[in-house]
Amino acid sequence: MTDPSGTDRLDRARPPRVLTEDHRAGPRKPDGKPALAWLPGLLAGLQGALLSLLVVVLPAVTAYVVTSADPANASVAWTRSTEVGAGLWLIGHGVPLGLGGNVLTLMPLGITCLALFTCYASARRSGEATTTSLVAGIGGYTAVTVVITLLMRATIADVALAVIGGAAVSATGLATGLARRPEAPRVRDLTRPLWSRVIPPIRTGASAGVLALSYLVAAAAAVSAVWVLAGRATINDIIRALDLDVVGGSVLAVAELAYVPNVVVWALAWLVGPGFRVGAGTSFTTTEVVSGPMPVVPLLGALPQPGSGGGVLVAAPMLLVLVGALAGWWLHRRLPSVRAVDPLVAGAAAALTAGLCAAALVVLASGGIGPGRMGDIGASPLAVGSQVGAGVLLGVLLVALPTDAEFRAACRRGLSRLVSRGSSAP
Numbered sequence: 001m002t003d004p005s006g007t008d009r010l011d012r013a014r015p016p017r018v019l020t021e022d023h024r025a026g027p028r029k030p031d032g033k034p035a036l037a038w039l040p041g042l043l044a045g046l047q048g049a050l051l052s053l054l055v056v057v058l059p060a061v062t063a064y065v066v067t068s069a070d071p072a073n074a075s076v077a078w079t080r081s082t083e084v085g086a087g088l089w090l091i092g093h094g095v096p097l098g099l100g101g102n103v104l105t106l107m108p109l110g111i112t113c114l115a116l117f118t119c120y121a122s123a124r125r126s127g128e129a130t131t132t133s134l135v136a137g138i139g140g141y142t143a144v145t146v147v148i149t150l151l152m153r154a155t156i157a158d159v160a161l162a163v164i165g166g167a168a169v170s171a172t173g174l175a176t177g178l179a180r181r182p183e184a185p186r187v188r189d190l191t192r193p194l195w196s197r198v199i200p201p202i203r204t205g206a207s208a209g210v211l212a213l214s215y216l217v218a219a220a221a222a223v224s225a226v227w228v229l230a231g232r233a234t235i236n237d238i239i240r241a242l243d244l245d246v247v248g249g250s251v252l253a254v255a256e257l258a259y260v261p262n263v264v265v266w267a268l269a270w271l272v273g274p275g276f277r278v279g280a281g282t283s284f285t286t287t288e289v290v291s292g293p294m295p296v297v298p299l300l301g302a303l304p305q306p307g308s309g310g311g312v313l314v315a316a317p318m319l320l321v322l323v324g325a326l327a328g329w330w331l332h333r334r335l336p337s338v339r340a341v342d343p344l345v346a347g348a349a350a351a352l353t354a355g356l357c358a359a360a361l362v363v364l365a366s367g368g369i370g371p372g373r374m375g376d377i378g379a380s381p382l383a384v385g386s387q388v389g390a391g392v393l394l395g396v397l398l399v400a401l402p403t404d405a406e407f408r409a410a411c412r413r414g415l416s417r418l419v420s421r422g423s424s425a426p
Contacts, residue, residue, distance in 0.1 A: 041133030044126055044177070045140035045170055048119035053144070055118075056092075056111060057085030063251045086148050088258070089115075093145055093165030095158050106367030106377055108258035109265070112169060119173025120180075127177060129184035134174055141170035204335045205346035205396075209353025212327035212392045216358070219319060220268035224260070227267070227302040234301035242296065256299040263299065265365035268358065269379035270304075272387045273317040278303065280373035286313040295369070320388065324350075324395015331396060332403045347396040355389025 064081035087097040092111025097104040119141065127133055145166030149159050178184055195203060228235070244252060266276040266284070275285030278300065283290040288309040294300050327350055335346055359381040366378020 037128065037130055037132045038136035040126060040128040041123075041130070041135070041137035041174070041178075042140040044122040044133070045119070045137030045174060046144065047126070048115070048122040048137075048170065048173060049141045049144035049166075051122070052111070052115040052118040053086065053089050053148070055114060056089040057082055059251050059254050060085035060088075083152065087152060088255075090145065090149060090152065090162065092258070093162060093169055095145075095149055095154065095161045095165060102370040104367075104369055105375075106259075106262070106369050107364055108255075109261035109365060110258035112364075113261060115169050116173040116176075119170055120177040123174040123177025124180045125177075127174065127181060129178045129181040134171075134178055137174040138167055138170045141174070142166035199345075200336050201342045201345040202349045204331060205349025206353045207334075208327040208331040208346065208396065209350035209355075209392065210357065211330055212323050212350060212396075213354045213357050213388070215323045215326060216268055216271065216320070216354075216388065217264065217361075219323075220264050220271055223267040223271060224264050224302075227263075227304065231302040231305070234305075235298045238296060238298045238301050242298075252298070256297070259299060262365040263302070265361050266379065269362060269384045271316055272320055272358075272384060272391065274380055274383035274387055276379040278377050280376045285309060286316045292373070295374070317387070317391065320391025321395040321398070324392040325399045326395075327354075327392060328396035328399030329403075331400050335400070343397070343400040347393055347400055350396050351389040351393035354392045355385040358388040359385030 060081040088108065089111060091097045091104060091106075092108050092115060094107060119137075123137065127137065142163055145162040146159060149162040152158075154162070239249070242252075269276045270284055270286060273286065275283055277283055278294060279292050281290070282292045284304050286309060289304045289306045291303075291306050328347070331343075331346055331350065335342060362379045362381040362384045366381075368375030368377055
């Protein structure tokens with residue numbers, strides 16, 4: 001329906017996508033700018049931090065309340081449960097946790113994902129799509145992580161890690177949530193000034209690298225599910241040996257869920273070849289499994305057992321080439337190739353992007369859960385990153401080069417010159 005001026009009423013009713021401060025940000029200054037443009041972002045950041053903290057602390061407090069009648073816990077203050085929950089929340093941001101003289105450095109990536117989601121949901125629901133709002137939200141969230149770290153009697157190094165981890169988590173989650181606000185500008189419009197300065201082969205190749213890594217992570221998640229199904233007998237034996245009550249079992253299950261993303265990253269390292277370790281002297285690869293004494297945790301019962309390596313599993317790293325080929329086909333359909341070298345540049349960009357991202361995931365999923373041999377858990381970022389990069393590069397080039405018209409034309413011209421030189425030689 002249109003009015004006499006020919007304007008679509010539905011279009012006029014639709015909220016505009018703007019690049020400046022939104023008119024709903026509250027009272028305005030004399031110059032027309034919102035007086036409290038930072039307030040919605042600050043509240044979104046605080047809400048995201050407190051919600052994720054509550055989800056982690058609540059199970060610990062519940063376990064304390066249920067077991068408070070036990071004489072063995074008579075000397076344990078209720079604040080200890082909140083300290084443990086807050087410490088687990090902090091380690092999800094990269095701050096080490098001290099437990100009984102041991103230091104836990106293995107990040108539970110599930111808690112990190114929880115914090116990202118609460119930031120995203122808070123920003124999308126009540127934030128304002130402005131730079132001021134985003135900065136205020138990051139500052140509020142980071143302030144919460146620093147305050148909790150100081151209350152835990154942490155060191156200066158821990159406070160620095162809290163600042164870095166809190167800022168990284170909140171910036172990612174809040175920015176993603178604000179980008180989904182109805183008044184938010186399109187991400188493509190915001191990134192075009194910077195992204196357009198990169199040559200097209202590198203832009204398209206980097207996107208292909210992210211796509212290849214997403215395929216690998218999906219395959220690793222499927223492998224993790226197969227591990228759990230195959231090891232359900234061992235998992236059940238461990239659960240029976242622990243003899244936990246309902247509350248203790250529930251708390252343990254929640255704690256294990258926090259480390260499920262870590263297992264997925266370990267499965268990624270296993271798929272691509274280098275494998276991973278759970279304690280010094282152990283090795284879990286597709287060719288061989290060297291195990292050792294491990295903590296009595298049901299989730300670890302899903303890991304490959306000794307004797308399960310070799311056979312057809314040796315060919316598992318070939319999945320890298322297949323994933324690279326899929327990324328190469330995607331690259332072929334979207335690369336505006338004008339030079340014969342463009343597929344090579346794009347393939348190198350895809351390999352570098354996939355390798356660096358895989359190495360970053362391995363760094364986040366590695367650490368330790370105590371002194372001695374259990375201080376070495378995870379995989380080698382360099383080995384996994386280089387293997388992923390090499391496999392993706394091979395797969396991309398196997399598809400992108402033969403299907404590129406400019407590259408084929410250059411090959412024909414080079415072959416013709418070689419033939420002509422051979423025929424003219426005496």
